[in-house]
Amino acid sequence: xPRPRSLTRPGIAAAALAVIDRAGLAALTxxxxxxxxxxxxxxxxxxxxxxxxxxxLVVEHVLAGVDLSxxxxxxxxxxxxLLERVREAVCEHRHVVPLLVRHRHAVPASLSWIEAMLxxxxxxxxxxxxxxxxxxxxxxxxxxxxxxxxxGPLAGAGTAAMAELSTADFPLLAETAAxxxxxxxxxxxxxxxxxxxxxxx
Amino acid sequence: xPRPRSLTRPGIAAAALAVIDRAGLAALTxxxxxxxxxxxxxxxxxxxxxxxxxxxLVVEHVLAGVDLSxxxxxxxxxxxxLLERVREAVCEHRHVVPLLVRHRHAVPASLSWIEAMLxxxxxxxxxxxxxxxxxxxxxxxxxxxxxxxxxGPLAGAGTAAMAELSTADFPLLAETAAxxxxxxxxxxxxxxxxxxxxxxx
DNA sequence: CTCTGTAGGCGTACGTTGTACATCTACGTC
DNA sequence: GACGTAGATGTACAACGTACGCCTACAGAG
Numbered sequence: 001x002p003r004p005r006s007l008t009r010p011g012i013a014a015a016a017l018a019v020i021d022r023a024g025l026a027a028l029t030x031x032x033x034x035x036x037x038x039x040x041x042x043x044x045x046x047x048x049x050x051x052x053x054x055x056x057l058v059v060e061h062v063l064a065g066v067d068l069s070x071x072x073x074x075x076x077x078x079x080x081x082l083l084e085r086v087r088e089a090v091c092e093h094r095h096v097v098p099l100l101v102r103h104r105h106a107v108p109a110s111l112s113w114i115e116a117m118l119x120x121x122x123x124x125x126x127x128x129x130x131x132x133x134x135x136x137x138x139x140x141x142x143x144x145x146x147x148x149x150x151x152g153p154l155a156g157a158g159t160a161a162m163a164e165l166s167t168a169d170f171p172l173l174a175e176t177a178a179x180x181x182x183x184x185x186x187x188x189x190x191x192x193x194x195x196x197x198x199x200x201x
Numbered sequence: 202x203p204r205p206r207s208l209t210r211p212g213i214a215a216a217a218l219a220v221i222d223r224a225g226l227a228a229l230t231x232x233x234x235x236x237x238x239x240x241x242x243x244x245x246x247x248x249x250x251x252x253x254x255x256x257x258l259v260v261e262h263v264l265a266g267v268d269l270s271x272x273x274x275x276x277x278x279x280x281x282x283l284l285e286r287v288r289e290a291v292c293e294h295r296h297v298v299p300l301l302v303r304h305r306h307a308v309p310a311s312l313s314w315i316e317a318m319l320x321x322x323x324x325x326x327x328x329x330x331x332x333x334x335x336x337x338x339x340x341x342x343x344x345x346x347x348x349x350x351x352x353g354p355l356a357g358a359g360t361a362a363m364a365e366l367s368t369a370d371f372p373l374l375a376e377t378a379a380x381x382x383x384x385x386x387x388x389x390x391x392x393x394x395x396x397x398x399x400x401x402x
Numbered sequence: 403c404t405c406t407g408t409a410g411g412c413g414t415a416c417g418t419t420g421t422a423c424a425t426c427t428a429c430g431t432c
Numbered sequence: 433g434a435c436g437t438a439g440a441t442g443t444a445c446a447a448c449g450t451a452c453g454c455c456t457a458c459a460g461a462g
Contacts, residue, residue, distance in 0.1 A: 001429080001430050001431055001432095001435085001436065001437055001438085002428095002429080002430080002436085002437045002438040002439070003427075003428050003429050003430085003437075003438055003439045003440080004428090004429070004430085004438095004439085005438090005439070006439075006440080007439095029418080029419065029420085030419080030420065030421080031418090031419080031420095039440075039441085040440065040441045040442075041420090041421090041441085041442095042421080042422095042440075042441060042442080043439080043440050043441070045421075045422095046438085046439060046440075050420080050421075051419095051420065051421090101302075101348055101352065102352060104352075104353075105352060105353040105359045111363070111366070111371060111374060112371075114374055115371050115372075115373055115374045118373035118374060118377055119373055122373055128380055129380060129383075129384060131377055131380070132355075132377055132380050132381045132384055133384070133388075133389065133392045133393065133396070134396075135377065136349065136355070136381075136384075136389055136393065137342075137392070137393040137396050137397070139345070139349065140342055140345030140346045140348075140349050140393060141338075141341055141342055141345055141397075142345070143344075143345040143348055143349065144340070144341030144342055144343070144344040144345030144346075144348070145341045145345075147302055147341075147344050147345070147348070148337065148340065148341050148344065151302065151303060151305075151306060152305075152306045154333075154337070158306045162312070165312070170312060170313075170316050171316075172316055172319035172320055172323055173312060173315055173316045173319060176319055176332055176333055176336065179329055179330060179332070179333050180333045180337075182330075183330060183333055183334070183337075187334075188334065188337055191334045191338070192334065192337065192338040192341060194400075195334070195335075195338050195397060195400035195401055196338070196342075196396060196397060196400055197400065198399070198400035199395075199396035199397050199398065199399035199400030199401075200396055200400075202406085202407060202408055202409085202458075202459045202460055202461095203407085203408045203409040203410070203457095203458075203459080204408075204409055204410045204411080204456075204457050204458050204459090205409095205410080205457090205458070205459085206409090206410065207410075207411080208410095230447080230448065230449085231448080231449065231450080232447085232448080232449095240411075240412085241411065241412045241413075242412085242413095242449090242450090243411075243412055243413080243414095243450080243451095244410075244411050244412065246450075246451095247409085247410060247411075251449080251450075252448095252449065252450090
């Protein structure tokens with residue numbers, strides 16, 4: 001008998017993501033999302049408990065698009081594919097990086113992704129505590145890389161500023177920062193992952 | 202001739218840190234820090250440009266206490282010591298983790314720490330792009346680990362909830378989460394670091 | 403000791419945010 | 433066509449960062 005709903009949670013997530021993509025994370029407010037949807041601010045509270053839940057909804061929406069199938073072959077390639085897909089999904093909406101870090105624990109799509117990772121590791125012979133540590137280390141790495149790329153990209157102003165530092169105070173930093181400007185985000189990610197995988201193997 | 206200042210930037214940083222340690226990151230406001238110091242809110246703006254700068258000040262204060270000397274011996278042990286010290290400093294004030302991630306690029310103590318790391322890597326024979334990638338991978342790892350420990354500790358409620366998940370939907374996740382509850386934060390950190398170092402070697 | 407210029411300290415006020423609360427409204431069902 | 437229910441909304445408030453301008457305390461000159 002009741003009045004039917006006029007919004008959906010995925011629709012709200014998409015609207016929030018549109019706001020973030022267009023105007024950055026700081027522009028994400030309950031008012032801006034409601035405006036994007038053409039409804040009153042308080043209408044959102046019929047679908048999410050609070051702002052926290054809206055943010056989690058955005059993360060779920062981004063992660064939901066990640067393909068969890070893996071190709072046959074070496075487990076290293078399988079892990080690489082799963083990490084690459086997350087990175088790709090996040091890079092299409094780079095401003096969600098801080099949200100991903102804060103909310104990935106509360107998001108179903110994240111659990112499914114972890115299950116996929118564990119399946120690969122299990123197939124590679126990782127069991128018990130070794131599997132726990134392999135999984136956590138890989139997750140730590142990918143979270144760290146995404147944070148690094150977001151807050152301090154090698155091609156960005158921060159690195160450029162370091163390259164201009166006094167070589168008397170920071171001899172290696174200045175030199176290394178100059179080198180770093182020629183390293184792409186993709187190279188940083190893949191080479192870092194190769195290092196971690198070698199350590200696991 | 203002017204009126205002498207009654208506060209110092211380190212003093213403000215210490216007050217902010219005290220607020221954070223006592224009441225959490227959400228309690229960090231310009232008003233609460235001013236209250237901690239016994240001055241009016243607007244007085245802080247004679248010392249910091251805005252809230253951003255106050256947050257950076259807190260990160261600087263935490264990182265400034267990190268010993269940058271390294272023991273003679275294997276470079277792996279030297280890297281381990283430098284990472285351990287950062288982790289130790291941050292863990293004493295665990296609520297600064299999000300601030301560390303956001304502001305470490307704008308903080309002098311962070312630059313000195315990076316220089317120390319690069320010196321170790323240089324001594325180990327890392328040069329050029331290889332040194333860039335080694336440095337960035339180690340930083341990504343430590344940032345990721347700290348984030349992981351902060352937002353989703355293995356001993357915390359999130360892991361416990363995963364362990365209770367349906368084994369039909371998440372067979373490996375449920376089992377692995379149960380295992381994970383017995384892994385300490387120290388073990389996670391050290392074993393993860395061992396993996397990365399092995400990959401670098 | 404008095405005077406004064408300067409910069410620090412602070413009171414007030416404004417725009418923005420998240421969201422509690424009460425009210426209004428539109429629709430499936432009878 | 434009437435009704436009950438749950439969705440949609442308007443209003444309002446507390447807390448936040450901070451712009452602005454006034455007041456005040458002190459070092460140095462006289």
